[in-house]
Amino acid sequence: MPKTLTIALSERRPVTISDDEWPLVAEATWHSGTIAVQANEVAYLRVREHLDGRVLVYGVRDSGPGGVRLGYRAMYGGHLLTSESPATMVAAGDGPLISRREVDSAEIIRAIRRVAGALNLTELGSECVANLPPESL
Numbered sequence: 751m752p753k754t755l756t757i758a759l760s761e762r763r764p765v766t767i768s769d770d771e772w773p774l775v776a777e778a779t780w781h782s783g784t785i786a787v788q789a790n791e792v793a794y795l796r797v798r799e800h801l802d803g804r805v806l807v808y809g810v811r812d813s814g815p816g817g818v819r820l821g822y823r824a825m826y827g828g829h830l831l832t833s834e835s836p837a838t839m840v841a842a843g844d845g846p847l848i849s850r851r852e853v854d855s856a857e858i859i860r861a862i863r864r865v866a867g868a869l870n871l872t873e874l875g876s877e878c879v880a881n882l883p884p885e886s887l
Contacts, residue, residue, distance in 0.1 A: 757808045758826035760868060765806075765830065772798040772806060778877035781814055789814035793869055795862065795878045801840065803851040805831040807861040811869040827868030829861040855885065 753769040776797040781789035795809035808828030833851040840850045859879055866875025 757806060757828055758810075759808065759828040759830060760826075760864070761829070767798070767806070772800050775799050775883060776878050776881040778874050778881060780871055780874050783816070786814075788816040790816045790818050793871055793874060795865055795869070795871075795874050797858065797862065797878065797882065801850065802848055803833060803853060805853045805858055805861075807831065807858065807865055809865045809869050809874070811871065825869050827865040829864065831857055831861055855882075858882070 752771075754766050755769055755772075756764050756766045758764045774796060778795045780793045782791040783789050786792075790813070791811060792814040793809065793811040796807075798806045800806075806828065808826075810824060810826055812824040813822055831853045833853045835851050835854075837849040837851050839847040841847055859882075862878050863872075863875045866872050866878070
């Protein structure tokens with residue numbers, strides 16, 4: 751049975767995805783303090799891309815294994831990006847051809863920066879952008 755994830759988004763209700771169908775293309779993580787297992791807060795920002803070209807950019811800032819103050823509330827942010835660009839046909843593994851529309855890389859970077867801002871960790875956004883697959887010039 752495929753693993754599913756429920757992801758909170760910023761401007762729409764949460765989505766549930768199949769982990770297999772949305773591979774991770776970039777990620778950045780953070781924790782408060784020096785030692786991760788004692789951190790009061792942990793955070794991650796992730797970028798996933800479906801074969802059809804849709805992109806999910808999302809992140810969470812939550813309590814860490816070291817515990818947090820009473821009344822602490824987690825922060826979530828995320829955006830589902832689609833494109834209106836012309837579609838191309840791509841093979842879905844051993845399955846049929848599917849229609850793929852490329853999301854502009856500048857839009858992905860803007861979404862990363864917005865999620866990092868929602869988490870109040872701008873440096874996490876910079877790290878995630880740096881971890882995106884490079885483009886050829």
